[in-house]
Amino acid sequence: MRFGFWLTHKRIVVTGRHLIPKGKPVIFAPNHQNALMDPLALVCTNSHQSVWLARADIFKSKRVGAILKYLKLLPVYRIRDGKDNLSNNEEIFAQVIQLLENNQTIALFPEAAHSGKRQMLPHKKAIPRIALEAEAKNDFKLDLQIVPVGITYSHYWKFNRSLIIQYGQPIQVKDYWIDYELNSQKAMLDLRDEIHRKLVSLILQIDSKTSYPEIENIRQLVGKEYSKRRYFCKDPSLQLFYSEKELVSKLEQLEELQSEHFQNIIAATRQYFIGIEKDDISDDQIENxxxxxxxxxxxxxxxxxxxxxxxxxxxxxxxxxxxxxxxxxxxxxxxxxxxxxxxxxxxxxxxxxxxxxxxxxxxxxxxxxxxxxxxxxxxxxxxxxxxxxxxxxxxxxxxxxxxxxxxxxxxxxxxxxxxxxxxxxxxxxxxxx
Known part of the structure; x- marks a missing residue:
């Protein structure tokens, strides 16, 4: 499988692998943009045999279900899956906690759904709940670590794309001990928010709700040119990633601080891409x-x-x-x-x-x-x-x-x-x- 994964990607860059704790229970918390390719990105870039949790509705298809079982996935039920099914989560979470007590590794997506965009969906409470309940059951002596993982694709479904996987600094769940004793719900929300903050630093996140398509087009249009003017690191893929990340951040600052200038850019971008689509010409034709x-x-x-x-x-x-x-x-x-x-x-x-x-x-x-x-x-x-x-x-x-x-x-x-x-x-x- 790893060989096949390498064949289908032009370049795979992995950072922070040394940050993954050894000899401790670990929860991987990656962003979710590209269906089952996201679990494969982790499976093929670290040595841990992780048990995955995924939303239950994707198990309905027999073909997909067979693939999920092969990849060691367990279903997690949501309200939309039916209230009667929510009780099944108790059994699943109990299994997961037992795995963590045995120093095993689990993985699940904080968003609980894939977006297909460079824009994370709101995080759910599944990871904080599992992590804090596991620690509470063991008097906060489990030393459970949550590792945020940023996954960035140059394109979501094209063959021969580039892929960046960044393992972030682990979050020590025991740091929430006192907060959990005082107010368990608030502790869950605070841990959820910390996971979100850590993940945002590891991915290319476009927050704009109204101008997402235009900012995505600007990223593709200007990213390489902007990268020539800034230096972040020697690796070309990471250099482009950090350049585009800064470019998006500056565009969103411009949207907030100088809305008129931002709207002029958006209008000009929209006009250009409508023009090339009308003439049936791609941007790389113009560039070349x-x-x-x-x-x-x-x-x-x-x-x-x-x-x-x-x-x-x-x-x-x-x-x-x-x-x-x-x-x-x-x-x-x-x-x-x-x-x-x-x-x-x-x-x-x-x-x-x-x-x-x-x-x-x-x-x-x-x-x-x-x-x-x-x-x-x-x-x-x-x-x-x-x-x-x-x-x-x-x-x-x-x-x-x-x-x-x-x-x-x-x-x-x-x-x-x-x-x-x-x-x-x-x-x-x-x-x-």
């Missing part, structure tokens, strides 16, 4: 047109030709299962937040099956075990490399289409490019107020 010249295209073509055999190898042995899986999922999966999950699980089955069939066909043609074996081993790696090369080829194609395109097409691109450059300059000027 700015850097397009024939000399650079020819030098890039040389590299493209040299890497083409690797790309073809990876494409030939991965395109068919990739297209089949994507076609099926787009027809069958209604909730886009589950696309990535079913894509991953389906890929774990379909790709190895296709690799084996292809290897058998190769063996029948070549009558060589060595050729079939080496090809079989190389298929997944070839697929990953091919997908890494795809954006490079696409950029070359976009530049050729721009440079060799009609005058009217160039005029449209140039007009949008001018609008884009002006928008970026406006945003960078106003966020540095």
């Amino acid at each position: 047109a700015e850097k397009a010249c024939w000399s650079k295209v020819f030098s890039s073509l040389t590299l493209a030709v040299l890497t083409l055999p690797i790309f073809v190898f990876g494409f030939v042995f991965n395109a068919i299962p990739f297209v089949i899986l994507r076609t099926i999922l787009r027809k069958k999966v209604k909730d886009v937040a589950f696309l990535s999950t079913f894509n991953f699980v389906g890929g774990l089955i379909l790709f190895p099956l296709f690799y084996l069939i292809a290897a058998c066909v190769l063996f029948s043609w070549s009558d060589s075990v060595l050729v079939a074996s080496f090809t079989l081993v190389g298929m997944p790696f070839g697929g990953k490399i091919a997908y890494q090369l795809y954006p490079f080829y696409r950029i070359i194609l976009l530049k050729i289409l721009y440079l060799g395109g009609s005058k009217s097409h160039k005029n449209t691109i140039n007009s949008l490019l001018e609008q884009r450059s002006g928008l970026i300059a406006l945003i960078l000027e106003k966020v540095n107020f």
Whole structure:
């Protein structure tokens, strides 16, 4: 599973793994944006065999339920699942407390639902309740630790995305001993709020309710340029993460302190993205047109030709299962937040099956075990490399289409490019107020 997880991501960055307590009961508390990919992000990046708690309604589907049981998930019932079912939580929580008393690790999402946005949902009281009741049962000598975990995807359901997982500073539940003795409900709320504060520091959080789509577009539009002007760390993924986090924070400050300037930015952003959608042009087409010249295209073509055999190898042995899986999922999966999950699980089955069939066909043609074996081993790696090369080829194609395109097409691109450059300059000027 870890190998499959690595294959489907362009880059995985993990920080704070050293902060996970050893020899103590632990509750992982990650943010929840991407269905079952979020538990997998933790399962594949730490050595703990965690028991997961998840909302009960996702167990209704037999297929999903089977996956959840395989991943060691237990159901937690909410009012919307029916009042009669709430009593089932007592038994589940009792099991969880017993696991913690045995120094086991559990994990559950404070939000109790996935949002599919860079915006956490309100936190529930499940984690504080379990943690404080477990400590109270053991006279606050359990030394239970809650580890907030920030999960950040470059995209929620696209293949070959980047992923950042940040394990935060543990929260010691025993620090709430006195508060719990005085007022248990207030202690639960205070612990819930501390988990929220810790998590916000580990994720890219967009708080704006009215301008979320525009701020998300601004992040994608200006993030890289803003990152060039600020330095946070050497790692490129984390550098971009912290830059975008600061950019979003400044935009939200601008919304609060200088509402008129903020609304001007939002209006200009909305106008630009409506324009490119109307002309059926993507933002990266506009971005690459700015850097397009024939000399650079020819030098890039040389590299493209040299890497083409690797790309073809990876494409030939991965395109068919990739297209089949994507076609099926787009027809069958209604909730886009589950696309990535079913894509991953389906890929774990379909790709190895296709690799084996292809290897058998190769063996029948070549009558060589060595050729079939080496090809079989190389298929997944070839697929990953091919997908890494795809954006490079696409950029070359976009530049050729721009440079060799009609005058009217160039005029449209140039007009949008001018609008884009002006928008970026406006945003960078106003966020540095």
